[in-house]
Amino acid sequence: MNDSLARVGPRKQRGSWRRRLAIGAGVFAALCGLGYAVLLVLGVFTWQRLTEHDTKCCWEENATPEWMAGVMGFRVPQAATDRRAGFKTSSQYDVGLLTFTVTTAEADSFLQPLVPQGKKMLPNLDPKAPGYTRSDGFTHLGLPEPETFTEGMRHRPVCHGDAQTPESKALGLCAKIYAHEFQPGATRIYLWAAIEGDIGKPPAP
Known part of the structure; x- marks a missing residue:
């Protein structure tokens, strides 16, 4: 037991x-x-x-279309309307935005000297969903992001000297170009550039 x-x-x-x-x-x-x-x-x-x-x-209030065009090195057509611009600073890189509306014929004249010979603008085959936004995009300017468009949209990156033309050689920054024919005969140009160097602040008005 x-x-x-x-x-x-x-x-x-x-x-x-x-x-x-x-x-x-x-x-x-x-x-x-x-x-x-x-x-x-x-x-x-x-x-x-x-x-x-x-x-x-970090969006600068005084970034005018004229100042941004000068920084980027683009010559905006005189007949361009609804010109808008933005400049955003950050710890990684700054971003410049420039956009305007012209006739489709004027858009072609603006784009042609910037595209290398034998190349062309590309269609948007992988669009973002409607309503897509980005923190450094054109939504800041009250516009839909160009990546959401397919109909009438063409795009291409451009850098200094890509084409052997004065317009291409005058570029100060590499940029993404979007051209959207939003109605027959009318095209909005979107220019987006990342800026790694210090370009200073836009001048006060």
């Missing part, structure tokens, strides 16, 4: 130790899961705040 009781006692102790270990492991796992969830929520909140800040922050 006594031997039997002596054998039961250690088993109970070992079983109790295993239960305590299992409970401890469960508590540890729960705490780890809770900590991960808290970090995830904080990360999402921080990302949202940074995105909102990046979208609204």
Whole structure:
């Protein structure tokens, strides 16, 4: 009888130790899961705040179309209407925006000297969804992003000297050009450039 009781006692102790270990492991796992969830929520909140800040922050108020055209090195057609410009600074790179509307014939005359011989503007085969925005895009100027258009849209990157023309050699920045014929005979030109060097601030009005 006594031997039997002596054998039961250690088993109970070992079983109790295993239960305590299992409970401890469960508590540890729960705490780890809770900590991960808290970090995830904080990360999402921080990302949202940074995105909102990046979208609204650091746009220069005095960036005129004339100043931005001079910085980029583009000669805007005299007949261009609805001229708009933006200049955004950030810790990584600055962004310049310039856009205007011309007749489609004038748009062709503007684009032709900027495109290398034998090359052409490309259609938008991979459009963004309607309503797409970006923190350094044309939404800031009250316009839809050109990447959302397919009908009547053509685009191409251009850099200094790509074409052997005075217009191409005058470029001060590499830029993305979008040309959108939004109605027959009328085209809006969009120019977007990332700026890594310091070009200074636009002059006060």
